Amino acid sequence: MKRHGEPSVPHDLIRHACLVLRENESAYGTWHFSRGRHGESVKVDGALSSNDGSAVLQWALDGQGITVRSEWEVRSLIKRGKLVALLRE
Numbered sequence: 001m002k003r004h005g006e007p008s009v010p011h012d013l014i015r016h017a018c019l020v021l022r023e024n025e026s027a028y029g030t031w032h033f034s035r036g037r038h039g040e041s042v043k044v045d046g047a048l049s050s051n052d053g054s055a056v057l058q059w060a061l062d063g064q065g066i067t068v069r070s071e072w073e074v075r076s077l078i079k080r081g082k083l084v085a086l087l088r089e
Helices: 010-015 053-061 071-079
Strands: 030-035 038-043
Touching: 010 030, 010 038, 053 071
Parallel strands: none
Antiparallel strands: 030 038
16 A cells, blocks of 8 residues: 555555455456445456465455455454555445
């Protein structure tokens, strides 16, 4: 985020180092966002990807990039200032 600033809309993520979790059924590196009835998909890229969610989360904690994780998984980390929530809306 230091180089490109905090993303304000999902499309801004194409300029950032994203940490991609490889999942079985989803398109690799495609993140989906919704706001009300409006949906948007963004193809992200980054040097690090894994099929292990714990590894991806640790990379985010280490400051290696931006990732998408479930709110229940990261809520306490955000409250403690370990992670920063982006694109909250």
